[in-house]
Amino acid sequence: MSLLEIRDLRLVFDGFEGRAHVLDGIDLSVATGEAVGIVGETGCGKSVLARSLLRLNPSPPARVTGGAIRFDGADILGMDQAALRRMRGRDIGMVFQDPVTYLNPVFTIGQQMAEVLRAHEPGLSRRALRARSVALLESVRLAEAEALLSRYPHELSGGMRQRVLIAQALAGNPRLLIADEPTTALDVTIQRQVLALIADLVRRLGLTLMLISHDLGVIGAVCRRIVVMYSGAIVEDAPAEALFRAPQHPYTRGLLAAIPDLNRPEHMPTSIPGSIPDLRHPPSGCRFHPRCPLAMPVCAREKPPLIPADAAQHLVACHAVAQSMAPAEFGLSGTPA
Numbered sequence: 001m002s003l004l005e006i007r008d009l010r011l012v013f014d015g016f017e018g019r020a021h022v023l024d025g026i027d028l029s030v031a032t033g034e035a036v037g038i039v040g041e042t043g044c045g046k047s048v049l050a051r052s053l054l055r056l057n058p059s060p061p062a063r064v065t066g067g068a069i070r071f072d073g074a075d076i077l078g079m080d081q082a083a084l085r086r087m088r089g090r091d092i093g094m095v096f097q098d099p100v101t102y103l104n105p106v107f108t109i110g111q112q113m114a115e116v117l118r119a120h121e122p123g124l125s126r127r128a129l130r131a132r133s134v135a136l137l138e139s140v141r142l143a144e145a146e147a148l149l150s151r152y153p154h155e156l157s158g159g160m161r162q163r164v165l166i167a168q169a170l171a172g173n174p175r176l177l178i179a180d181e182p183t184t185a186l187d188v189t190i191q192r193q194v195l196a197l198i199a200d201l202v203r204r205l206g207l208t209l210m211l212i213s214h215d216l217g218v219i220g221a222v223c224r225r226i227v228v229m230y231s232g233a234i235v236e237d238a239p240a241e242a243l244f245r246a247p248q249h250p251y252t253r254g255l256l257a258a259i260p261d262l263n264r265p266e267h268m269p270t271s272i273p274g275s276i277p278d279l280r281h282p283p284s285g286c287r288f289h290p291r292c293p294l295a296m297p298v299c300a301r302e303k304p305p306l307i308p309a310d311a312a313q314h315l316v317a318c319h320a321v322a323q324s325m326a327p328a329e330f331g332l333s334g335t336p337a
């Protein structure tokens with residue numbers, strides 16, 4: 001049974017310069033205990049998707065135009081404000097990219113931990129708040145947690161600040177943790193430590209994780225399953241090992257070809273030709289078709305469905321891949337361009 005079910009989710013932003021079709025029919029199921037990575041180029045809608053799960057996209061300009069999101073059976077899109085407040089942090093916790101933005105410079109770490117804890121459990125005594133804060137800071141491997149309570153954010157390093165935010169996200173004992181580019185603002189060594197911490201928390205607390213990054217290396221370090229997004233749609237969804245070994249979608253292949261390989265110095269990284277589409281005027285059919293080396297006439301006409309590729313858990317949305325698997329079954333009229 002899935003903890004999270006997203007069905008045909010569609011979301012637009014209405015702006016002065018027109019309507020941006022940002023989520024174009026997202027289908028995603030996440031089972032309890034899974035660690036799923038969402039990867040894709042900047043602007044493909046990863047953060048908007050994550051914020052949709054907590055209904056955090058500002059509305060207006062954001063508007064959900066179709067689909068459903070269910071968390072443990074509850075209809076998130078139909079929740080009233082009181083139900084949303086209960087759900088946020090308690091069912092689904094979220095960690096954002098930039099720890100500086102989300103910690104208030106004028107309050108101590110202790111005051112900010114207490115504020116989050118009080119929101120979840122209003123009746124906690126001062127002593128209980130202190131004990132819970134220390135336990136949470138220790139759970140994210142922060143040394144001298146007791147002393148940290150009286151420090152201000154600027155007295156902490158970037159990695160420590162991100163750990164404090166992870167501790168805050170865990171304060172409501174969420175079942176699903178969403179981490180949106182949690183290490184992008186950190187330098188490489190600290191990045192590795194924070195990723196190791198997230199992987200460890202997932203194991204220790206039995207958390208379900210949705211990790212968002214533009215970096216396949218970051219996702220591959222933590223997640224067993226990888227979902228690739230392109231321009232508001234999922235183009236491939238596969239076990240990490242299968243995705244790295246045998247990527248199916250031409251966009252995923254392009255992403256992998258762009259990564260330098262230290263074991264093969266002769267391999268020259270290549271970039272995907274063209275640029276990401278303008279979401280106010282997205283290409284018809286498959287949004288990747290103008291950049292795709294395998295594009296066929298059908299690709300400009302019909303959006304390809306997400307279907308099993310070489311294994312049941314390996315899904316891909318590509319007419320060319322579908323045709324190469326079973327041409328008669330799919331009956332596509334397209335011929336290679």
Ligand SMILES: Nc1ncnc2c1ncn2[C@@H]1O[C@H](COP(=O)(O)OP(=O)(O)OP(=O)(O)O)[C@@H](O)[C@H]1O
Nearest residue numbers: 013022041042043044045046047048049061214279
């Ligand atoms: N508040 C907003 N108002 C208008 N458009 C928005 C808003 N938030 C996001 N968008 C648009 O939605 C699209 C997807 O943005 P999103 O932040 O989800 O991308 P992303 O894949 O997470 O990329 P990045 O890694 O750069 O954050 C972008 O075109 C962005 O301009």
